Amino acid sequence: MNPWARAVRATLGRAYPRLVGSNRDRAWLFYDTALPLLGSVALVYVYRSLGAPDHLVAYAIMGGAAMAFWMNVLWSMAAQFYWDKMAGNLELYMVVPCGLVPILLGMSLGGAVATLLRAALIVAAGSLLFGVSLPVRHLGLFLAVFAVALVALYGLGVTFAGAFLLWGREAWHTANLFMEPVFLLSGFYFPVRALGFWTAAAASLIPLTLALDALRQLMFGPMHPAFLPVQVELGLLVGLAAAFALTARAVLRRMEYLARREGRLSLRF
């Protein structure tokens, strides 16, 4: 068996439940679309009451879409192995010959596609509700930033998946810890430059920070107070994607080694 062909099949196999799940359990329409949108709506009313320009309303709507991705990364990637361990899936994943990487890639692929649909719905609903247009300039660059940001973001999700299992006794609490602070630091609802250069630079470890700033530049041009030039942010995102891919691999190897040495998958302490 060619290991590459097996890895591709395994990736698509694991992506399948994520894709088919969206169609079978439609609770996501409320939890993953309406709830993030509600968070944005509050900000929209604040901006409107202050007489802020329309592009700030668009910021809030984009923040809702970013939140859908971040929640997917935290709850369906980072915490997923923890749930899989509790359900007994992780042991089976450990003994299949494809290894853990294609399984996590499949989770990422399925999660990214399903979340893309959620994010698109949030943006469409927000735009319709508040009559805001989201123009895209330089479509090619926009798509490149978006694609690289997704790779980096899900690379971080894979790293978290291993790390949560290694160090997080309660994935629920660990994931909660990364919710509101990230909403703030990544500038979900405002330009990240407002936090100051060094805070924004530190927050750039989260791919959404650079991605949102670059995408906003490509949508609103000079109206957006940019943190860094788009090309620089794209380059940094490529670097983050590579770094997270390597870190994820190392964390997974470490996790598997510790699991086998200390029985962490077998003993549920």
Place this chain on the structure above:
Amino acid sequence: MTPDEFAVEIHDLVRVYRAPRALRTDARPVVALDHLTLSVCRGEFFGLLGPNGAGKTTLIKVLTTLLLPTSGTARVAGWDVARDPQRVRERISVVSGGETSGYGLLTVREQLWMFSQFYGIPTPAALARIDRLLRVVGLYEERNRRISQLSTGMRQKMNVVRALLPDPEVLFLDEPTVGLDVEAARDIRAHIRSWVQEKPGRTVVLTTHLMHEAEELCDRVAIIHRGRIVACDTPSALRHKAAGGTFFVLTTDPWDGHRSLEVSPGVLRSDVRPLTDGRVEVRLQLDEDATLLRVLQELALRGIRIHALRKVEPSLEDAFVRIVGRRMEEADAEVTP
């Protein structure tokens, strides 16, 4: 016998559990496997019989590459589990009792297809294999049902199909019928047995604490107790090892003085099991047939009515009692708080 003829080779295997550093207390390390040496031939149906906490599941986890040995070596299908886990994983499958794996939103067929992809089986071949195996285990009609809607027995049959999909060289079954009703357990045993017989060279390593399951399925049985193999032979040879005397089963009215029989001359052991009709079954191990007469006289003196009496062959349980020194339930109770 050459090494290639062994599906499993274990030499001086030790596995010690230590609490993680963060949780470390005064608790002593637990020696789950204690210098264990064992070989299983290719094509063999091999049983590991032992009470809870004996080390059976730990051994399966080591052999399926989920745990590293603390010391010693273990080879499966010719590959070292510590050094070549990938090679081992390409050749094995595992099913555990009470397994609740999978995603409830998927149908039986989808769930099995997903797992077939982890082994790299092309989709047309995978689906054909899935349908064939589902027919064999009688789950074909349920193929489009979500797995969250399956009964425990159906779910375990699906798990068995999942394990058979890659056509493993060595199949590990860890208490596969635990928690199942009699009929489902019997079906699963029958399917596994026919799978083994289908193609020479297929090997099964089964852990169980059910004597009849080991006796019914296994070519050889190892009795494992406190991390050590205390006996290993064919079920028949193990039974005869226990044949120190002669065995009788009596059906009587309920009474609670059976232990007093053991102080009677010639009575080596007596066990009482309640029957569903309110009576009890007394299993006696006597030094010779003539002792039975004395036992019957003693029971008659106590006014205990005997409904049935038969002479029986020693069972695997008798062998277990003789080797371990107590019944399986008693050994289980030792580790159950």
